[in-house]
Amino acid sequence: MSVTTPTFRNDKSFAAASLAGKNDAVPDPDAANRKNLLLLIQLRWLAVAGQVLTILVTEYGFDIPLPLPEMAGVVLFLVGLNIFSLLASRGRRPISNAQLFVALIFDMAALTIQLYLSGGASNPFVSLYLLQITLGAALLTPWSTWSLVAAASACFVFLTFQFQPIAIPHHGGSDLLALHIRGMFICFVLAAGLIVIFMTRINRNLRERDAYLADLRQHSAEEDHIVRMGLLASGAAHELGTPLSTISVILSDWRQMRGVTRNRELAGDVAEMQAQIERCKSIVSGILMSSGQARGEGTIRTSIRNFLDDLVQEWRVSRQPTNLEYSNDFEPDEQIVSDRALKQVIFNVFDNAQEASPDWVGVTAERQGEKLVIAVRDRGPGFDEGILAALGQPYMSSKGRPGGGLGLFLVVNVVRKLGGDFSALNIEQGACVTLSLPLAALTDGDDHEA
Incomplete structure (x- = not known):
């Protein structure tokens, strides 16, 4: 039988976290910028390979002399810049708009020097400025993009008046024009191909960022609820x-x-x-x-084993289940401060299991590393696929009554605030709901009383 398991995660403690907490399953906020920086690094490697190939073809294929030491120096600068950018992309500091802007400025400066050394504005590869401007329009803020346009325009004007001419061995005007047109065609194909490849990847990164922001808005709406x-x-x-x-x-x-x-x-x-x-x-x-209005009266210092035993006994007396199988294998024991909210959360899971399976409910508690794991099983019909996929969202329930689904919605959010995991799956006979709670969130009494 296939098993579908939705899992909800968060790394914040219940007491210390505000209701605007984030979900740990979604990407880092600067993930899109970090990926875009990696795309610029890939583009720079292509630029290095393209420049080396172009220089070799021009020098040895067309017998056009070029200032090889100076142009090789620019290529080595781009290689060093790429190594530095790779190290920066692996750091923990977020990638900002300014870093992407500076990276494009360096690329533009390298292109300007290469054009200066090979004919200036008459070089057909001068149109590669448009590639950098296009990337800037997709990656940068408006003021940064316009600054890039101004810089490219200034470089173009500079290359119109200041450049090192190259000696063309062909004396015929038609040959020179044909060579220029070939260069323009190569530049056009190169720029068009790179724009399609990298704009596609950049748009994918931006869509992932939009999905992340939509997920944040969803969590904000749930927590406001x-x-x-x-x-x-x-x-x-x-x-x-x-x-x-x-x-x-x-x-x-x-x-x-x-x-x-x-x-x-x-x-x-x-x-x-x-x-x-x-x-x-x-x-x-x-x-x-x-709700925090009378917390000082209800906090009781106890152990996890006693907390679970008392909780199950209280639920057994109040709900009177037909058959409850309970196993507490939590060892070694830990001291905690009893929390009424957590108690109500576990009660909700027990109640749902009893409602789905009045004749039998199974509860096991055990320690897995630094986590308390509580598994609640039943022998009911299991979760519908649609309900299972959206489990934990408000009003998602198969009970068919107003307000249904709020119990597990609250369970998911309280467990999330504790930094734990909530999962549900259909098993061979019935369903199993598992709560995995970090011991640090349960044993920190000061945080619970805050």
């Missing part, structure tokens, strides 16, 4: 606090009444109602603590 839900839940918790306290007081008074104390069945019902009211108050307190 979480903020709005959190504010709504916090407001509702505040509003529910007063009526729940009032009902609790009334039930306490009822338990003291003779008619209730003499009727065991009625007394049991009142006790049950009071217990459920206390549970509602605990849930409201948990909402407030998760």
Whole structure:
């Protein structure tokens, strides 16, 4: 059976991260500029090879004497510049617009020197300036592109008046014109081919950058949705606090009444109602603590094994599953600060498994390196392919009711803030949801209480 596994990653801690966190699965912000610098390096290698070939053909094929030492010096400069650019591209510092601009300026300067040494503006390869301007228009900001246009124009004007003439062995005007036209044709084919090749690659890099920015906007919208839900839940918790306290007081008074104390069945019902009211108050307190408004009251220092055992026991008592297989193999143990938000996240995963498979739910917890890995399995029908592909997005659910899908949406985002991984897959019989949480995010009590 084929298995499809969506995975969500982030490298930020839950407490320290803001709601504008980034996803670690997407590329670096300057990845497009770094790739474009590598394209310029490739273009420069082609320029070096083309210049060497052109110089050799002109010198030995057409018997046109050229200042070989000076032109060879320019070629060696381009080789050194490429080596330096390769080292810069492998560094960690981001590649800026200024670096790309300076790289094109150096290329333009090298071309200008070569043209100066080989006939100036009359050299048919003078049109290669347009190639550099085209690349600048695709890679640089508008002011940088116009600066490049101004520099190329200034170089062209300079080459019109200042250059070293070359001695053409052909004395006929038609021969000179034919040679010039051949050079123009070679330059045209070369420039057109390079423009197509490199513009295609540059456009691909820009599309990847646009996809990265679209992914950032998507995450920002999802996290804004979480903020709005959190504010709504916090407001509702505040509003529910007063009526729940009032009902609790009334039930306490009822338990003291003779008619209730003499009727065991009625007394049991009142006790049950009071217990459920206390549970509602605990849930409201948990909402407030998760939003940071009462966190100091609910933090409990414990160990991971005890935290998981108590969590599973509480879920077993409150949900009363038909068959829960639980295995806690986390060794060696670690001290943590119990977090109500994380507890609710794991509850949501358990609830979804029980809803899909009322007869059996399997839970295993183990340590893998520096991570706590919790796997929750069920024997239900599994995830639909469409739901599995978009798992963790709000309102993506097969339950067919308003608000469906918010549970796993919150699970994914809380796990992401913890710097962990969330994955879901269909197995041979049912489905398996896995939470992988870094121990550093769970054991740092100061961060959790911040």
